[in-house]
Amino acid sequence: MQASSLGFLESVDQNFRHAMTFLDLSEGLTERIIQCNSTYTVRFGVRLRGRMYSFIGWRSVHSEHCEPVKGGIRFAPNADAEEVEALAALMTLKCSLVNVPFGGSKGALKIDPREWTTQELERITRRFTQELYKRGLIGPGVNVPAPDIGTGEQEMAWMMDEFRRANPTDVVNARACVTGKPLSKGGIAGRTEATGRGVQFAVQSYLRDPRTAGLGGRRDLKDASVILQGFGNVGYHAAKFLSEQDGARVTVVAERDGYVTNPEGLNIEALKQHQICTGSILGFAGAKSFAGDMTGIEQPCDVLIPAAMENAIHVKNAGRIKAHLIVEAANGPVTFEADQILRSRGVIILPDLYVNAGGVIVSYFEWVKNLTHIPFGLMERRRRERRNQTIAAALERMTGKEFPADMRDEFLEGGAEIDLVRSGLEDVMRSTWARIGDLLEKQPELGDYRTAAYVASIRQVADAYEAIGI
Numbered sequence: 001m002q003a004s005s006l007g008f009l010e011s012v013d014q015n016f017r018h019a020m021t022f023l024d025l026s027e028g029l030t031e032r033i034i035q036c037n038s039t040y041t042v043r044f045g046v047r048l049r050g051r052m053y054s055f056i057g058w059r060s061v062h063s064e065h066c067e068p069v070k071g072g073i074r075f076a077p078n079a080d081a082e083e084v085e086a087l088a089a090l091m092t093l094k095c096s097l098v099n100v101p102f103g104g105s106k107g108a109l110k111i112d113p114r115e116w117t118t119q120e121l122e123r124i125t126r127r128f129t130q131e132l133y134k135r136g137l138i139g140p141g142v143n144v145p146a147p148d149i150g151t152g153e154q155e156m157a158w159m160m161d162e163f164r165r166a167n168p169t170d171v172v173n174a175r176a177c178v179t180g181k182p183l184s185k186g187g188i189a190g191r192t193e194a195t196g197r198g199v200q201f202a203v204q205s206y207l208r209d210p211r212t213a214g215l216g217g218r219r220d221l222k223d224a225s226v227i228l229q230g231f232g233n234v235g236y237h238a239a240k241f242l243s244e245q246d247g248a249r250v251t252v253v254a255e256r257d258g259y260v261t262n263p264e265g266l267n268i269e270a271l272k273q274h275q276i277c278t279g280s281i282l283g284f285a286g287a288k289s290f291a292g293d294m295t296g297i298e299q300p301c302d303v304l305i306p307a308a309m310e311n312a313i314h315v316k317n318a319g320r321i322k323a324h325l326i327v328e329a330a331n332g333p334v335t336f337e338a339d340q341i342l343r344s345r346g347v348i349i350l351p352d353l354y355v356n357a358g359g360v361i362v363s364y365f366e367w368v369k370n371l372t373h374i375p376f377g378l379m380e381r382r383r384r385e386r387r388n389q390t391i392a393a394a395l396e397r398m399t400g401k402e403f404p405a406d407m408r409d410e411f412l413e414g415g416a417e418i419d420l421v422r423s424g425l426e427d428v429m430r431s432t433w434a435r436i437g438d439l440l441e442k443q444p445e446l447g448d449y450r451t452a453a454y455v456a457s458i459r460q461v462a463d464a465y466e467a468i469g470i
Ligand SMILES: NC(=O)c1ccc[n+]([C@@H]2O[C@H](COP(=O)([O-])OP(=O)(O)OC[C@H]3O[C@@H](n4cnc5c(N)ncnc54)[C@H](O)[C@@H]3O)[C@@H](O)[C@H]2O)c1
Pocket: 001, 147, 148, 149, 150, 151, 195, 229, 230, 231, 232, 233, 234, 235, 254, 255, 256, 257, 307, 308, 309, 310, 329, 330, 331, 356, 357, 359, 360
């Protein structure tokens, strides 16, 4: 997915430097914040299928102004050190923007997971974890990985288990060494859907804010046409919530082998089942398929959600994008140059560091849950229970009737973990949008949401560096 003259890392760097022009920081501090602190390359061998296979991976730490540092681990055949550094920089910005107390990091293993069996992937993942551990690149207080492209809760469970084995005398906090784990291994309800759910809250926050242009003045997604690129974890959940709960019509889903379309709106759940059964979205009965055609994202629509790889929209195709609103669910899907072309055409872009922050927000909840060793939100649940008891007693006094027994338990229940996670996520996404909007209102010269988000975020990182005197 290339054809940009600027690479991913250069695009992030340009965005940084553009935002820095609105901040009054010393030159030394500017460079300190932009530069990636370290990138480790790990090479290791695993004996598989009767021979030795060599693997290469990376873990970048962009900024340690807050520790531990945090960021996903990607398993992808085209991964490289530059990509990992760009992603680590975005993690620094993202965590700062949504006020989760982590520095930025990211990792990758150059591997196509589809070429290996589950047992083989387990051995590779465990060896990779050993390499990270040896270099102090995994641990609850130092560096906390999470899922990204090509990884999920299974890989996180293996990593956590390998870390725990390496620390047999200190297993108490071992669970907090990665997030995105299965529930049975210390994960948190709602983590898998979190990034897609956050995308939904981001779109809603933008549309409901009277200061924005909305969708040509419209304030909701009812019947709006949406094109999605990338039908993986983030893309699937975003499309599911926006179509089932906000009434959007997902008219195109584009994947690496082509796209499917239905102007009436695709049935997202049925399409997912088809993808799981056949390994592709193509050939889905409820749509027309275009095999090998990568122009799905160029079809007319109200909203385009790139949720696959970086550099999906570049100088060569930016002029052909017809969406009014682009919602960056992926990291870096619009290059710096494409961003300028699109904005000159009046296209509004909601930036990645805000839109896809749901994953790290809920990862933070999971990390806190693992370190406190008490069920997530126990205090909040107790508070809600007490509040609801007071309301029930007041209602009983006013009506002179007892609260119906069948409703009582449900009403008094403070809320399950999933409700608390969702409401916490919603709260952070909405308040972060308000911060971005307020800043742009106060400083209209910033010009766009990406610059406003970068400025808000960098300012906090700068404050942290200045406070510790580096
Ligand atoms: N998983 C998370 O919690 C999370 C959090 C924040 C950001 N992100 C970002 O979201 C994006 C997607 O991550 P994910 O976790 O959903 O990964 P995933 O592996 O679950 O899904 C990615 C999907 O994109 C598809 N894809 C790959 N190349 C494509 C191409 N050229 N055209 C169309 N589709 C293509 C893949 O086939 C796959 O279905 C990445 O940029 C990732 O960094 C993920």
